[in-house]
Amino acid sequence: GAVVSQHPSWVICKSGTSVKIECRSLDFQATTMFWYRQFPKQSLMLMATSNEGSKATYEQGVEKDKFLINHASLTLSTLTVTSAHPEDSSFYICSARVLGSYNEQFFGPGTRLTVL
Amino acid sequence: GENVEQHPSTLSVQEGDSAVIKCTYSDSASNYFPWYKQELGKGPQLIIDIRSNVGEKKDQRIAVTLNKTAKHFSLHITETQPEDSAVYFCAASTPNDYKLSFGAGTTVTVRA
Numbered sequence: 001g002a003v004v005s006q007h008p009s010w011v012i013c014k015s016g017t018s019v020k021i022e023c024r025s026l027d028f029q030a031t032t033m034f035w036y037r038q039f040p041k042q043s044l045m046l047m048a049t050s051n052e053g054s055k056a057t058y059e060q061g062v063e064k065d066k067f068l069i070n071h072a073s074l075t076l077s078t079l080t081v082t083s084a085h086p087e088d089s090s091f092y093i094c095s096a097r098v099l100g101s102y103n104e105q106f107f108g109p110g111t112r113l114t115v116l
Numbered sequence: 117g118e119n120v121e122q123h124p125s126t127l128s129v130q131e132g133d134s135a136v137i138k139c140t141y142s143d144s145a146s147n148y149f150p151w152y153k154q155e156l157g158k159g160p161q162l163i164i165d166i167r168s169n170v171g172e173k174k175d176q177r178i179a180v181t182l183n184k185t186a187k188h189f190s191l192h193i194t195e196t197q198p199e200d201s202a203v204y205f206c207a208a209s210t211p212n213d214y215k216l217s218f219g220a221g222t223t224v225t226v227r228a
Contacts (some may be wrong), residue, residue, distance in 0.1 A: 043217050
């Protein structure tokens with residue numbers, strides 16, 4: 001149980017294009033999903049908190065117009081990196097908090113984004 | 117905000133020995149402390165967690181201890197095996213927003 005999937009697992013795109021990453025909770029409902037980015041050999045940095053049916057809350061320093069988040073249902077959240085640039089290349093990971101649970105968060109397998 | 121510090125940054129142990137990773141946190145309101153294992157190219161996997169109303173929790177070879185007064189918690193892995201080699205992250209969260217604040221990570225290498 002508590003499986004979170006991400007799609008795609010990796011993506012290569014040209015500078016200036018937009019990329020959408022999906023995060024799904026497969027066997028549970030998630031009231032809250034979180035998006036992180038992780039640079040090589042570094043820790044996870046929280047980008048935003050996504051609540052179903054409401055606007056995402058972004059961490060300080062994260063551009064909300066560049067990283068668009070949509071949480072349309074209790075099992076799906078999407079992150080769109082708009083007008084991607086090479087500095088956006090990173091490992092993007094989502095997590096989901098189980099509806100009604102304490103604080104447990106389960107993480108997806110991550111999406112490797114490379115912007116050329 | 118919450119600040120979590122984790123030590124050591126790297127840890128090399130002989131197979132069969134124990135490994136200990138320590139974390140401290142700053143926000144006394146934090147009440148949930150999970151530990152994650154991350155293998156190369158994968159997402160973090162929850163391996164054990166502890167809540168502020170208990171001082172110790174054990175699951176087979178893995179145990180976590182929590183000292184609320186001192187605001188530190190530790191991960192103990194006994195009888196280490198090569199498959200325990202990975203990066204381990206501690207984290208802490210408060211009950212108001214469920215956000216996780218992560219430590220910097222510990223790269224554990226188990227030598228066969």
